[in-house]
C-alpha cells in the first residue's frame with residue numbers, strides 16, 4: 001500500500017483483534033499462510049495470469065488463453081521445483097477452471113484409489129509428468145445421478161485379452177466430462193463390465209482417447225465439446241466433452257471403491273466452498289463500508305451502508321458461514337484421511353459415515369455458497385451487476401458445484417438413508433458413533449426443554465448444541481415413524497423424500513455448528529481472535545435457528561419466546577462484529593488479483609477505478625459505435641422525414 005491512500009484505513013483501525021493471528025487461523029497453520037501468501041504474490045505479479053479480460057474474449061480465444069496459462073503454470077511449477085502443496089496453491093490463485101483440474105483432481109485420484117499396484121506403476125508416472133492428460137468420464141447424456149443406470153459397456157474379449165468399450169445408444173455417449181472435449185488424451189471411463197455374457201456392475205477403465213503424436217481421436221472414437229455454458233467467461237474456459245467409443249483399449253478390471261473418487265472430490269468441494277464464499281463476502285463487506293446512502297445530517301457525510309441493520313442481517317451470517325465452512329472443511333479433510341487409512345487396512349466400518357458426511361456437507365455448503373454469492377451481488381446494489389465487481393463471474397463459475405459431483409438433492413437423499421438406518425438401529429447393539437453419536441441420547445433429546453430465559457443465554461454453546469440436536473433427532477424420528485407406516489419402504493422413501501431432505505439438512509447444519517464449537521475449544525492465540533470467532537459461531541448458529549424457526553418450533557425444541565430472544569441476541573452480535581468486519585475479511589489475505597473485483601479492492605478506492613474500468617470495454621474503442629451508419633443513422637433520418645410530414 002506504499003504511496004496509495006487507504007480509504008478503508010479507519011475501518012481497519014477499529015478492529016478489536018489481532019488480524020495477523022486470524023490470518024493464521026484462516027490458513028490453518030503458519031506454514032500454509034506463508035506458503036499461500038508467497039504463491040498468491042507470485043501469480044499476481046505474472047502477466048500471463050492476467051484474468052481481467054475473460055468476460056470479453058470469444059470462446060475460442062478464451063479457451064486458447066486457458067491452454068496458454070496451463071502450459072505456463074506447468075512450466076513455472078517445473079522451473080521453480082514447486083512441491084505438490086505449492087502447485088495446488090498456484091492453481092488456486094490462477095483462478096481459472098481448466099482441464100488440469102480434472103487431470104489432477106479426478107483422473108489421478110481415480111487411478112490412485114481404484115487401480116491395482118501394477119496399473120498404478122504404469123499410469124501414475126506418466127500422469128504425474130503430464131505425459132498423458134486424463135479426465136473422469138462417468139456421466140452420460142442419459143444418466144448422471146443414476147450411476148447404476150449408465151449404459152456404456154466394457155466387454156472382455158478373452159481372444160485378444162482386451163476390453164471392448166462400447167456406447168450402444170446416443171444416450172450412452174459420455175457427456176460433460178471436463179477436459180474430454182478438446183484436451184484429454186486418456187480417460188477413466190465408467191462402464192458396465194461384461195465377462196462371459198455376465199454383467200458385473202459399473203467399473204472404471206483407463207482408455208486412451210487420442211493419439212499422443214497428432215492428438216487425433218483413436219479409431220472408433222468420436223469426441224467434441226458440448227457447447228457454451230452459463231455466463232460469459234466463467235466455466236467456458238473448460239472444455240466439457242462428449243464422446244462415443246467404438247472399440248478400444250487395454251486395461252485390467254479395477255477393484256472395489258468405484259465411488260471412492262467421488263468421496264475424495266466432494267471433500268475438496270467443501271473446502272472450496274469456504275474460498276468462494278469468503279471471496280464474495282470480502283467484496284461485499286469492503287464495498288458496504290465504502291458505499292454511502294442517505295442519513296446525512298446538516299450536510300455531513302451519509303451513512304455507510306454496512307451500518308444499516310438490514311445490510312448486517314444479510315451480510316454477517318454469510319461472513320460467519322465462511323468461517324464455519326472453513327473449519328468443517330478442515331475436519332472433513334481429517335475424516336477423509338482417516339477413512340482412507342482404514343480402507344487401506346481393509347476396515348470399511350467408517351465408510352458409510354464418510355460417504356454421508358461428504359455428500360451432505362458438499363450439498364449444504366455449495367447450496368449455501370451459490371445463494372450467498374448472489375446475495376453478495378445484491379448487497380452491492382447496481383454495481384454488483386457489473387462484471388468488474390467480480391461477482392457475476394464468480395457466481396457463474398461456482399453455481400454448477402450444486403450439480404456436479406452429485407446433484408445436491410440426490411446427495412441429501414443419501415444422507416437421509418444413512419440417518420434412517422441409524423434411527424432404525426437405535427436400541428440395538430450397534431451404538432451410533434461419530435456425527436450421529438447424539439442419536440445415542442435420543443430419549444433425552446425427544447423430551448428435553450430448552451433452558452433459555454434471556455437473550456444472553458443463547459451464548460452458551462451447550463444450549464445451542466442441544467437445541468440443534470433436539471431438532472434433528474425429533475425430525476428424524478418423526479419421518480422414520482411415518483416411513484414405518486408404509487408396507488413398501490422404498491415407496492415410503494419416495495413419498496416422504498421432501499421431509500427426508502429437511503431432516504438431512506438439519507443433520508448437516510448440526511455437524512457444521514458442532515465442528516465450529518469444537519474448534520473454539522482449541523488453544524487459539526492472538527488478542528481477541530477467539531472472542532471474534534465465538535461471535536461468528538453464534539451468528540452462524542442463531543441465524544440458522546432464525547431461518548429455520550419452523551423446524552425448531554414445530555418439533556418443540558424451543559418456544560416462540562426463545563426464538564424471539566435468539567433474534568435479539570443476533571442483533572446484538574451484529575453490533576459487536578461491525579467494527580471488526582473489514583479486518584475479518586482482510587484475514588482471508590486475498591490479493592486484488594485473486595479477488596478480481598473493483599468493488600472489493602483492498603484500498604477501497606472504488607469510484608475512480610470503476611470509471612477507469614468502464615473505459616476499457618471494447619465498446620468504448622470508438623466514440624461512434626460500429627453499426628451506426630447501417631442501423632442508427634437511417635432510423636434517425638426516417639424519423640426526421642416523418643416529423644416534417
Ligand SMILES: CCCCCCCC/C=C\CCCCCCCCCCCCC/C=C/C(=O)SCCNC(=O)CCNC(=O)[C@H](O)C(C)(C)COP(=O)(O)OP(=O)(O)OC[C@H]1O[C@@H](n2cnc3c(N)ncnc32)[C@H](O)[C@@H]1OP(=O)(O)O
Nearest residue numbers: 070073087088091098100104105145147259355404405406
Ligand atoms: C489454468 C490453470 C492451470 C493450473 C494448473 C496447474 C497444475 C495443477 C497442480 C495441482 C492442481 C490440483 C487441482 C485440483 C483441483 C481439484 C478440483 C476438483 C475439480 C472438481 C470439478 C468437478 C467436475 C465434476 C465432476 C463430476 O461431476 S464427476 C461425476 C459425479 N457424479 C456423481 O456424483 C453422481 C451422483 N450419483 C451417485 O453418487 C450415486 O449414483 C448415488 C446417488 C449415490 C446412488 O448410488 P446407487 O449405487 O445407485 O444407490 P444406492 O443404492 O443408494 O447406494 C448403494 C450403496 O452404496 C453406498 N454409496 C453410494 N455412494 C457412495 C460413495 N460415494 N461412497 C461410499 N458409499 C457409497 C450407499 O450408501 C449404499 O450403501 P448401503 O447399501 O449400505 O445403504
Ligand SMILES: Cc1cc2nc3c(=O)[nH]c(=O)nc-3n(C[C@H](O)[C@H](O)[C@H](O)COP(=O)(O)OP(=O)(O)OC[C@H]3O[C@@H](n4cnc5c(N)ncnc54)[C@H](O)[C@@H]3O)c2cc1C
Nearest residue numbers: 136137138139143144145176177178400403404405406409
Ligand atoms: C460444470 C459441470 C462439470 C461436470 N463435470 C463432469 C465430469 O468431469 N465428469 C463426469 O462424469 N460428469 C461431470 N458432470 C456431470 C455431473 O456429475 C452431473 O450433471 C450430475 O451428477 C447430475 O446428474 P444429472 O445431470 O444426470 O442430473 P439429473 O439426475 O438428471 O437431475 C435432474 C433433476 O432431477 C432430480 N433428481 C434426480 N434423481 C432424483 C432422485 N432419485 N430423487 C429426487 N430427485 C432426483 C435432481 O435433483 C435434479 O433436480 C459435470 C456437470 C457440470 C454441470
